Amino acid sequence: MTTQDIEELKNCLQNGERKKITAIIEKLIANNTLPVTILNDALIPGMTRVGEKMKCGEMYLPEVLHSAGAMNAAMEILKPLLLQNNVQSAGRVLVGTVKGDMHDIGKNLVGIMLKGAGMEVVDLGVQAPPDKFVEAIKTHRPAIVGMSAMLTTTMLGMKTTIEAIASAGLRPSVKIIVGGAPVTQRFADEIGADAYARDAVRAAEKVKELLAAA
Template identity: 50%
Template sequence: MEILKEIANAVISGDRKKVQELVEKALKEGITPEDIIDKGLLSGMSVIGERFKKNEIFVPEVLVSARAMQKGMEILKPLIAKSSNVIKGKIVIGTVKGDLHDIGKNLVAMMLEGAGYQIIDLGIDVPPEKFVQAIKENKPDVVGMSALLTTTMSQMKVTIDVIEKEGLRDKVKIIVGGAPVTEEFAKEIGADGYAEDAYSSVELVNRLLKVS
């Protein structure tokens, strides 16, 4: 549909006002919130993701598009909550203790929310105990940990160990990501998966939870 392409293009160009206008117009035309998200907002963000991977654009441009997408999500979220569409799963996410970076984590949270997951964002500098508390209180399907510094990567292992000690390890899937993190490191520390960017995180979670 033409309007969904227009929404995708508005996300790509980072035009928040246009995204808002087009999303409202699409709803009036009877297009479902799910279609607007999948074929409009996320379709635009996936183009941005590909460009980012190829180093054609950088984090500032990604953020501008992500904020435009978020503008559309703000309108659609209450409607999705009202519809019978079941939330795919619940995800606790946070940047590990000692690390104050949140751009990557925020992008991952936005993408996963857009893909139909409920997000509990613990923020930055999150100690292992806070992850444990969030697991006990929210009973999530997935815990996502982010680190942008090589010096804070070790906190991922510490956090997984504490989750294990509390007897909660078999209750959640644990995924990790961030600039210095690798697939090998994720395996070494006993994580269930690694995503190199916000776009792969959606595929990873869908695969781990066996949802489409």
């Protein structure tokens, strides 16, 4: 993958060009570029650039939605390739984006990496309130719960969710990992989570460690 390919992919994300992005990715895959390289070197930095432009008012919400659509289209191609090593089942993980937060690209990527590492993933989707996590723990009995938040406001919902899990008497039965752009190791420690990871690859590594220690 050349620097020109990378720049083109970033531009496709910025302009929300689904057809073009899928065509470029298909070409790169045909030329033996690793899916994880496309993800780490072009797509994730591309979404970061979209975020920077959003922050300084150079891109508005409808445009960012188009960017997210292009990212999802790209992920549709990469997903089966990232899942190829799938071996069932190293453990069950419940994932969800917390209440009030509709960002799901990062959470979905974490889910894909976990599945790729052989884990069974139950996905609660976005805007999941604490009681939805509690009910899902009762129903699915996961070993690990992963929470995602992308807003400084909604990340506080992780604390509330951990409290709700504890009130329901379920805290000893699960290990909790948190992540998302505003989340830090320090915040994870403050709210009593068991682990934090800053990206999807590290998330899968951390979850493996948690499962091994359980």
